Amino acid sequence: MERLRNEEMLLIPGPTPVVDSIYDALAQETRSHTDARFAAIFREALERTKEMLKTDGEVFVVSGSGTLAMEMAIINTVAPGEKILVISQGYFGDRFIKLGQAFGVLVDVVQSEWGKQVDPIEVEKQLAGTQYKAVTITHADTSTGVAADLEVLVPIIKQHGALVILDGVCATAAMEEDMSKEYGEANAKIDVILTGSQKAIGVPPGLAIVAFNQTALAAREKLGQVPGYYTDIYNWIPIMHDPQKYFATPPVNLVYAYNEGMRLVLEEGMEKRYKRHTAYGKAVRAALAVYGMEALAEETAAAATLSCILYPEGLDDAGFRAALAQKGLIVAGALAHLAGKAFRIGHMGNTTEEMLERAIVLIGETMNEQGFSVDISKAVDVFKGIATAQAF
Ligand SMILES: *Cc1c(COP(=O)(O)O)cnc(C)c1O
Numbered sequence: 001m002e003r004l005r006n007e008e009m010l011l012i013p014g015p016t017p018v019v020d021s022i023y024d025a026l027a028q029e030t031r032s033h034t035d036a037r038f039a040a041i042f043r044e045a046l047e048r049t050k051e052m053l054k055t056d057g058e059v060f061v062v063s064g065s066g067t068l069a070m071e072m073a074i075i076n077t078v079a080p081g082e083k084i085l086v087i088s089q090g091y092f093g094d095r096f097i098k099l100g101q102a103f104g105v106l107v108d109v110v111q112s113e114w115g116k117q118v119d120p121i122e123v124e125k126q127l128a129g130t131q132y133k134a135v136t137i138t139h140a141d142t143s144t145g146v147a148a149d150l151e152v153l154v155p156i157i158k159q160h161g162a163l164v165i166l167d168g169v170c171a172t173a174a175m176e177e178d179m180s181k182e183y184g185e186a187n188a189k190i191d192v193i194l195t196g197s198q199k200a201i202g203v204p205p206g207l208a209i210v211a212f213n214q215t216a217l218a219a220r221e222k223l224g225q226v227p228g229y230y231t232d233i234y235n236w237i238p239i240m241h242d243p244q245k246y247f248a249t250p251p252v253n254l255v256y257a258y259n260e261g262m263r264l265v266l267e268e269g270m271e272k273r274y275k276r277h278t279a280y281g282k283a284v285r286a287a288l289a290v291y292g293m294e295a296l297a298e299e300t301a302a303a304a305t306l307s308c309i310l311y312p313e314g315l316d317d318a319g320f321r322a323a324l325a326q327k328g329l330i331v332a333g334a335l336a337h338l339a340g341k342a343f344r345i346g347h348m349g350n351t352t353e354e355m356l357e358r359a360i361v362l363i364g365e366t367m368n369e370q371g372f373s374v375d376i377s378k379a380v381d382v383f384k385g386i387a388t389a390q391a392f
Pocket residue numbers: 013014065066067068092138139140141142167168169170196
């Protein structure tokens with residue numbers, strides 16, 4: 001595995017641990033954004049992105065965060081006054097509601113209780129009653145650790161003729177996202193995938209990444225003018241085809257880093273990455289269960305990339321996380337009504353088995369310091385049993 005010069009273990013739902021070769025890439029000489037040497041690296045990064053997502057369409061890598069990528073996905077496919085259906089399994093699913101409304105898009109929502117998946121029958125009912133231009137799915141909702149069941153949702157949506165927009169900000173490169181895959185029937189494919197650099201790809205924050213397939217590009221064409229300028233993919237297509245052209249200055253050093261991040265992703269291979277993340281997620285949740293810590297999501301619905309873990313009675317959120325931070329382990333608090341009641345731990349990107357095992361130990365030690373009596377070696381055995389048993 002890659003060497004890490006990091007002093008802390010950043011096991012939050014992103015940014016995630018950055019390996020040395022990515023830092024080294026980031027620290028390369030800043031060149032002109034139109035320099036042929038930079039353009040070659042940018043082109044390679046775009047090719048690698050296409051290869052990762054197996055798309056026959058266009059990919060866009062621009063300065064911004066995941067939220068900008070969400071905005072690009074919406075404004076380039078849906079016109080003000082048109083309708084979208086948001087499938088929400090938490091805070092980031094809900095973000096599409098506000099985002100759509102900001103552009104005058106009419107938004108309906110199918111929401112799940114936090115910690116559960118949406119009921120596909122409700123989705124079906126909603127789709128049967130109304131014609132939607134697009135449906136948004138959050139692949140892994142970072143607030144709850146719940147994964148969406150694409151095998152079930154994509155075919156239902158496609159039967160009703162809507163575009164499928166997939167928010168992969170906490171999933172892309174770790175959970176299966178294959179734009180060439182037909183879900184159930186011919187051409188039932190994911191149309192748009194959006195993500196950011198800092199989560200399962202393991203690159204520092206700062207890049208918004210979006211892929212459009214041919215169906216989504218045809219939808220863009222029909223729109224004519226869109227309510228965006230920086231976010232209009234038509235301003236970016238010429239640059240993505242020829243990075244020596246200029247529209248708005250790309251973050252040169254981040255593109256170096258992203259290209260190295262994508263090299264590592266493809267070197268490991270997608271199948272291996274999907275299996276590795278699945279195993280890590282299961283292993284972390286099973287080990288924490290030994291401490292009496294339960295995941296919010298049921299195991300069958302749990303994301304491979306991060307887990308939202310409920311505190312046992314008597315463990316104080318702020319004190320627990322501060323003590324872990326003292327030991328060099330950073331985990332995240334929970335959002336909205338779960339704040340104080342749960343914490344979130346990321347297990348994605350270039351996070352290693354050694355790091356996660358160490359995290360299990362540190363969490364156990366911290367609990368014992370705070371008056372609990374948990375079996376650390378048992379938790380470590382459970383962790384290793386699952387994480388190592390998988391032949392990645
Ligand atoms: C983090 C996250 C976002 C927002 O990404 P930013 O980079 O913070 O803008 C959106 N969706 C999901 C699922 C996320 O995990």
